Amino acid sequence: MIPDDAVERLLESALNIGAACDKENVQQWEVYATQGYGHSLEIEAGRISMASGGGDGGFGIRIVEDGRYGYAHLVDPSSASRAIQQALSIAKRSPSIEGFELPGNELASKVGGMKDKAILDMGPEDLLEQGDQVLTRVAELDSRAVAVGGGVGVGAGAGALVTSSGIENGGVHTSHGIGIHVSIDEDEHLTSSYEGESSRSILKDLTASVDKAVHWSQATREKIPGGATEDCPVLMTSGGFSPLFSVVVPTAIKGERLARGESFWSGKMNEMVIADHLTLVDDGLMEGGMSSGSRDDEGVPSRTQTLVDSGRLNGELWSTRDAAKLMAEGKVASAQSTGSASRGGHTSPPICGCSDLVLSSSNQTMSRDRLIEEMEDGYLVHSVMGAHTANPTSGDFSVTTSTILRVEGGQIIGSLSQAGLSGNMAKALAGRVVLGDSNIRKGSYSTGSMHVPDILLMDGLRINPA
Amino acid sequence: MVVTTRQSDSPFSSGRLLDEDKITKALNMASELGAEYAEIRLVSETTNTASLKDGKLERAIPGQEVGVTMRILADGAWGVHSTSDVSSIIGQVESTFRLAKAVAARRSPSQTVVGLAEVPIIQDEIHWKSNKDVRDTDLDQRIEMMLAIDNEAKDDERIVSTSTGWSDEHIHTELMTTEGMNRIWSFQRSLINGMVTARDGDDVVSYRMRHGGEGGLEVIESCDLGEMGRNAKISALRLLGAERAPSGRFPLVADRDLTGVYIHEALGHPCEADLVAAGDSCLEGRLGTTIGSEICTVVDDPTLRGGYGCYPIDDEGVDPRPKNLIVNGVLTEYLNHRETAHRYDLEPNGGARAQDGLHHPLVRMSNTIIQGGSHHDLDELIEDIEFGIYACGSRGGQVDTGRGSFQFAAQEAWIIENGSLSRPVKDVSVSGMTLQILKDVDGLTKDSHLAAPGFCGKGQTVPVGDGGPLMRIREALVG
Numbered sequence: 012m013i014p015d016d017a018v019e020r021l022l023e024s025a026l027n028i029g030a031a032c033d034k035e036n037v038q039q040w041e042v043y044a045t046q047g048y049g050h051s052l053e054i055e056a057g058r059i060s061m062a063s064g065g066g067d068g069g070f071g072i073r074i075v076e077d078g079r080y081g082y083a084h085l086v087d088p089s090s091a092s093r094a095i096q097q098a099l100s101i102a103k104r105s106p107s108i109e110g111f112e113l114p115g116n117e118l119a120s121k122v123g124g125m126k127d128k129a130i131l132d133m134g135p136e137d138l139l140e141q142g143d144q145v146l147t148r149v150a151e152l153d154s155r156a157v158a159v160g161g162g163v164g165v166g167a168g169a170g171a172l173v174t175s176s177g178i179e180n181g182g183v184h185t186s187h188g189i190g191i192h193v194s195i196d197e198d199e200h201l202t203s204s205y206e207g208e209s210s211r212s213i214l215k216d217l218t219a220s221v222d223k224a225v226h227w228s229q230a231t232r233e234k235i236p237g238g239a240t241e242d243c244p245v246l247m248t249s250g251g252f253s254p255l256f257s258v259v260v261p262t263a264i265k266g267e268r269l270a271r272g273e274s275f276w277s278g279k280m281n282e283m284v285i286a287d288h289l290t291l292v293d294d295g296l297m298e299g300g301m302s303s304g305s306r307d308d309e310g311v312p313s314r315t316q317t318l319v320d321s322g323r324l325n326g327e328l329w330s331t332r333d334a335a336k337l338m339a340e341g342k343v344a345s346a347q348s349t350g351s352a353s354r355g356g357h358t359s360p361p362i363c364g365c366s367d368l369v370l371s372s373s374n375q376t377m378s379r380d381r382l383i384e385e386m387e388d389g390y391l392v393h394s395v396m397g398a399h400t401a402n403p404t405s406g407d408f409s410v411t412t413s414t415i416l417r418v419e420g421g422q423i424i425g426s427l428s429q430a431g432l433s434g435n436m437a438k439a440l441a442g443r444v445v446l447g448d449s450n451i452r453k454g455s456y457s458t459g460s461m462h463v464p465d466i467l468l469m470d471g472l473r474i475n476p477a
Numbered sequence: 478m479v480v481t482t483r484q485s486d487s488p489f490s491s492g493r494l495l496d497e498d499k500i501t502k503a504l505n506m507a508s509e510l511g512a513e514y515a516e517i518r519l520v521s522e523t524t525n526t527a528s529l530k531d532g533k534l535e536r537a538i539p540g541q542e543v544g545v546t547m548r549i550l551a552d553g554a555w556g557v558h559s560t561s562d563v564s565s566i567i568g569q570v571e572s573t574f575r576l577a578k579a580v581a582a583r584r585s586p587s588q589t590v591v592g593l594a595e596v597p598i599i600q601d602e603i604h605w606k607s608n609k610d611v612r613d614t615d616l617d618q619r620i621e622m623m624l625a626i627d628n629e630a631k632d633d634e635r636i637v638s639t640s641t642g643w644s645d646e647h648i649h650t651e652l653m654t655t656e657g658m659n660r661i662w663s664f665q666r667s668l669i670n671g672m673v674t675a676r677d678g679d680d681v682v683s684y685r686m687r688h689g690g691e692g693g694l695e696v697i698e699s700c701d702l703g704e705m706g707r708n709a710k711i712s713a714l715r716l717l718g719a720e721r722a723p724s725g726r727f728p729l730v731a732d733r734d735l736t737g738v739y740i741h742e743a744l745g746h747p748c749e750a751d752l753v754a755a756g757d758s759c760l761e762g763r764l765g766t767t768i769g770s771e772i773c774t775v776v777d778d779p780t781l782r783g784g785y786g787c788y789p790i791d792d793e794g795v796d797p798r799p800k801n802l803i804v805n806g807v808l809t810e811y812l813n814h815r816e817t818a819h820r821y822d823l824e825p826n827g828g829a830r831a832q833d834g835l836h837h838p839l840v841r842m843s844n845t846i847i848q849g850g851s852h853h854d855l856d857e858l859i860e861d862i863e864f865g866i867y868a869c870g871s872r873g874g875q876v877d878t879g880r881g882s883f884q885f886a887a888q889e890a891w892i893i894e895n896g897s898l899s900r901p902v903k904d905v906s907v908s909g910m911t912l913q914i915l916k917d918v919d920g921l922t923k924d925s926h927l928a929a930p931g932f933c934g935k936g937q938t939v940p941v942g943d944g945g946p947l948m949r950i951r952e953a954l955v956g
Contacts, residue, residue, distance in 0.1 A: 060554075063556070142583075405682055429882050
């Protein structure tokens with residue numbers, strides 16, 4: 012799938028661009044290069060509708076002159092001179108940040124599990140066979156069920172980072188993912204569920220996502236009338252909670268937002284902010300982590316950092332520039348990179364963000380069945396619509412769910428056709444919370460990878476049945 | 478029919494990037510292998526983004542990206558190859574053809590064979606020239622315009638931060654097909670946005686603003702940026718201390734932004750014929766039936782110049798036209814690309830859009846707008862509402878097209894009491910079922926036009942416009 016010398020080629024091109032920067036007497040420069048390859052297939056209306064392959068990549072050039080930075084990106088390295096001039100021109104117009112320099116070359120730990128040879132060896136035919144397995148499984152589980160959408164894909168990416176300060180880093184990572192949208196449309200009553208999973212190594216059991224999608228399409232068919240609007244306990248599955256969590260929490264723990272008063276946790280450092288048994292760790296060194304690696308996207312060694320320890324806020328995320336900027340502005344007395352720079356690709360300069368974010372509890376965790384019993388009366392919510400409309404500044408959210416089950420006396424009694432779910436993430440996590448017994452990563456989001464289990468939120472949520 | 482028009486001397490043209498001879502040979506090779514159809518589409522994008530944080534330049538990024546996608550239809554199935562290495566595409570014809578054949582081999586006899594509706598075969602160039610070519614805008618001009626927002630947005634001690642952003646792009650596309658289609662087109666989009674964060678003790682809120690459209694610098698110059706900044710500040714401060722919105726079923730009045738998001742999510746997506754074909758639309762089989770109130774007429778118009786979602790040619794080389802999705806409440810048209818038009822024996826209407834040169838075309842909306850009604854203004858819409866919600870500004874929305882359920886969220890809102898706006902509330906979201914709520918639209922003001930530009934995600938992200946008049950819904954699920 013990927014040429015054996017993909018990293019070497021990228022490093023060579025990046026070094027050539029760096030040499031062009033030196034020729035222009037650029038004080039500090041950084042060249043970030045990526046090249047991705049992959050195969051994928053799309054599923055539609057119970058069949059494989061399309062197979063595709065290809066790759067893309069490019070180069071991002073960041074230059075720093077007297078604390079001023081400029082950036083430009085390009086596809087063809089032969090046009091680097093123009094891009095360097097553009098970046099220099101922008102740097103001249105940018106504010107000078109005292110103390111801002113590109114990171115030096117510090118020793119970084121190796122992180123395993125980033126690459127799986129089995130994925131590299133996969134071809135389009137292998138993927139098509141996996142597509143067949145997925146479709147067969149849907150039909151086996153329920154003859155009424157149809158895979159209306161989704162797909163399977165594998166990818167391999169080569170990356171390189173070269174800087175004037177001596178960082179010369181490169182590597183390959185792989186990914187394997189499935190998304191499956193199943194619906195059951197019978198008696199003019201349609202229920203559906205979307206499930207997805209991705210991994211740096213080959214997914215051992217593709218059908219697990221199919222099983223879940225069919226299960227939730229079946230489990231939500233027995234409708235009961237919606238009751239009155241109520242403030243009540245809500246058990247959110249990992250799949251339902253992760254999207255909301257990913258919009259709100261990673262943003263709230265950025266150092267810049269905390270320092271500027273843009274986070275609901277601003278001014279609360281070393282204070283209790285969530286339940287005292289909950290801990291939040293950003294693990295940039297997670298083996299096989301979708302957002303982990305030995306270095307962050309500007310070359311700073313990654314680390315494992317506890318952000319909230321037993322309910323107490325005691326950490327924050329910084330990139331090199333944000334840390335220097337907020338210190339220069341006097342917003343913080345001291346700050347330094349926490350190895351938390353990430354990029355959307357070669358078109359973006361590094362910005363601050365989390366890597367693999369893990370929510371855990373020191374209390375006894377429970378199976379989903381036990382959580383339902385513990386809740387006694389309330390709702391079980393598996394997916395939400397509109398998670399992206401949550402407000403990361405305030406933590407408020409108001410979303411809609413069509414996979415919601417009513418629980419009474421610790422038993423599921425039926426499904427609502429639709430309901431609103433609203434509340435405030437910070438307040439809900441600060442109330443009575445019980446976590447499920449396994450952390451399930453529900454894929455990557457633009458804000459990093461979330462590792463959150465099922466979660467029973469006893470306080471602060473409102474259900475508004477349709 | 479083959480139509481040929483050449484404007485290769487157009488000052489707005491970027492010139493040809495594809496090697497016409499080599500691409501013709503590659504397409505011929507696909508045909509010789511047995512492909513029913515093949516196309517190669519290149520997109521070159523010249524982009525500039527910039528942002529200020531608290532009035533200081535945070536980032537400015539010029540970029541030049543190119544991508545090329547080849548689609549091959551063989552035995553009624555698709556194989557696709559995409560790459561940013563333009564020169565490599567020609568070497569991928571055979572493997573992509575084999576990919577299509579492998580997909581076709583897995584099709585059961587009961588499953589649909591992909592075909593393409595016939596369209597005029599055109600060889601031409603269309604370049605939508607901006608009044609002020611955005612590529613001529615320098616960074617100082619961009620900063621000056623963002624500062625015009627920033628300066629007006631922050632003069633209150635409760636405003637803790639401001640962010641402003643800029644994005645412009647010049648998009649150049651070339652398409653060649655085995656049918657002889659050979660088209661080149663280009664156009665520009667420009668956008669400016671901002672966000673204000675206000676804080677009072679533990680109460681922290683934010684308010685976003687956005688203006689943009691198809692065109693160059695003139696798009697941004699047409700906006701009173703200072704007023705945009707002032708209004709955002711006023712809205713953010715108003716949200717401080719606003720109580721949480723009540724939950725329940727209430728009459729709802731939506732401003733243009735929310736009307737646009739509502740019609741985009743609730744109606745537009747279920748009208749996308751690729752979702753209909755996938756069995757994932759609540760509007761399947763409902764063409765010609767009444768699905769909404771008779772005051773509802775909705776048009777998706779990619780030719781509405783200035784709209785953020787418009788384009789001169791769709792990404793299959795088809796001339797776009799306005800689509801009347803519903804007329805007086807009756808569903809009259811789906812959005813189509815060539816594949817769905819063939820499947821449903823409908824006229825292709827130019828609804829194929831790809832995110833960029835690295836993606837294949839899907840059926841997408843463009844500028845979706847609900848036509849005006851008979852009410853004069855907001856006062857007339859709310860005068861007989863005893864208790865309801867007036868919701869403004871969009872925080873986005875989402876739809877489950879199969880179930881026909883949707884959700885959208887407002888930036889700010891007011892309680893309507895006894896025919897008047899009483900107090901502000903926050904965190905308003907509205908949800909409902911497409912087939913019910915379209916029937917519950919019972920009031921529209923006369924003036925209808927596009928609201929703030931947006932972006933639509935469907936696996937791929939494309940710019941869209943949407944809007945309409947102020948709209949009243951008899952009863953909606955709020956909160």
